Amino acid sequence: SSKNRVVARKLSLPETEKTGNRVTVFVRVRPISKKEKEAGSRCCVRIVNPRDVYLTEFVNPNDYLRLKRIRGRHFTFDACFPDSATQQEVYSTSTSELVEGVLQGRNGTVFCYGATGAGKTYTMLGTVESPGVMVLAIKDLFRKIKTRSCDGNHAVHLSYLEVYNETVRDLISPGRSLVLREDKQGIVAAGLTQYRVYSTDEVMTLLQQGNHNRTTEPTCANETSSRSHAVLQVVVEYQVRDAAMNIINSVGKLSLVDLAGSERALATDQRTLRSLEGANINRSLLALSCCINALVDGKKHIPYRNSKLTQLLKDSLGGTCSTVMIASISPSNLSSGETQNTLHWADRAKEIRTKANDANEDLFPVTETGTDQAKLVLELQKENH
Ligand code: ADP
Numbered sequence: 001s002s003k004n005r006v007v008a009r010k011l012s013l014p015e016t017e018k019t020g021n022r023v024t025v026f027v028r029v030r031p032i033s034k035k036e037k038e039a040g041s042r043c044c045v046r047i048v049n050p051r052d053v054y055l056t057e058f059v060n061p062n063d064y065l066r067l068k069r070i071r072g073r074h075f076t077f078d079a080c081f082p083d084s085a086t087q088q089e090v091y092s093t094s095t096s097e098l099v100e101g102v103l104q105g106r107n108g109t110v111f112c113y114g115a116t117g118a119g120k121t122y123t124m125l126g127t128v129e130s131p132g133v134m135v136l137a138i139k140d141l142f143r144k145i146k147t148r149s150c151d152g153n154h155a156v157h158l159s160y161l162e163v164y165n166e167t168v169r170d171l172i173s174p175g176r177s178l179v180l181r182e183d184k185q186g187i188v189a190a191g192l193t194q195y196r197v198y199s200t201d202e203v204m205t206l207l208q209q210g211n212h213n214r215t216t217e218p219t220c221a222n223e224t225s226s227r228s229h230a231v232l233q234v235v236v237e238y239q240v241r242d243a244a245m246n247i248i249n250s251v252g253k254l255s256l257v258d259l260a261g262s263e264r265a266l267a268t269d270q271r272t273l274r275s276l277e278g279a280n281i282n283r284s285l286l287a288l289s290c291c292i293n294a295l296v297d298g299k300k301h302i303p304y305r306n307s308k309l310t311q312l313l314k315d316s317l318g319g320t321c322s323t324v325m326i327a328s329i330s331p332s333n334l335s336s337g338e339t340q341n342t343l344h345w346a347d348r349a350k351e352i353r354t355k356a357n358d359a360n361e362d363l364f365p366v367t368e369t370g371t372d373q374a375k376l377v378l379e380l381q382k383e384n385h
């Protein structure tokens, strides 16, 4: 598959597009797995150039035989990463610019979205040999603040938590669920560990331990954490001199989110615990897309309060904050339904950004009422069809 190696490179955008809130959207295809190969699967995803991905849609096998042709669709993103893309390439293209913003005192958030097994945790955390975006971002932060801080003083603090079934838990010091409280700094999880790190080396171990503490799937032991959202927040503080040589304190927050598997976003049966979990995941993912929608449309009211995830990210979405979405997909036709959903969702996230620059658009005030909830459900249905 990597015969014609495509190197993803983010194209520089016209200056007008650089202003305001821009959600940049990326897609990463993981290599086909042994299990998928053994099941006789074919590849249904092709990266045709650094920005375009082509998905073959196997609608219905009978239709396919009758029509004697395969339907497909092209999607365009800020960049598409083929299965040969390295962790470093993914980091540099998708997230390094955002990390630069954090060093300039802006908040930034990276989300990884996709079905269970599509490669979200590999992209965000990675392995000791191939660290992912979380670790590479912290490495980059350390490297840059060391050269930039004017007095050599700097502090990097981490917190790592999960949102599972609308409950918040500390992944560094696991224990009881945490209560969200509003204080001067915004919404905080009361009692959450703020772990000070001094080097990149200790970060991977810490995060791997944290990931181990994530709530795992009760029935499918090898597919872990598909229902929990893992949120890593990194606060960077250092001192710089401004143009007048005054010392100023620069504080920036970087949030890196390994979202729950998107395949359960449509569970609606409330009768069992499992479907309750499904409904709650749907709630957080949905609330997230609604907030992003509202932010980029320039709406006055942003419905952060609709889920724990969006409450936690209140100061990390919108304002001067930058947002990156990375959609993870499998290349196998056995997952083409999930892939299609993921690409449609990512495609919509990308279109939202274009709307932000349309000054003539009418804006509707959003209120937190029953109608708002109904809108949420409609959004969900749109997303999945
Ligand atoms: P998710 O977190 O979306 O459920 P994982 O990140 O756990 O999925 O990926 C599933 C499996 O595929 C893991 O064994 C992981 O190591 C492997 N994998 C995912 N992406 C890649 C990649 N880009 N290169 C190599 N292996 C990958």
Ligand code: MG
Pocket (backbone or CB within 6 Å): 117, 120, 121, 122, 224, 225
């Ligand atoms: Mg995972």
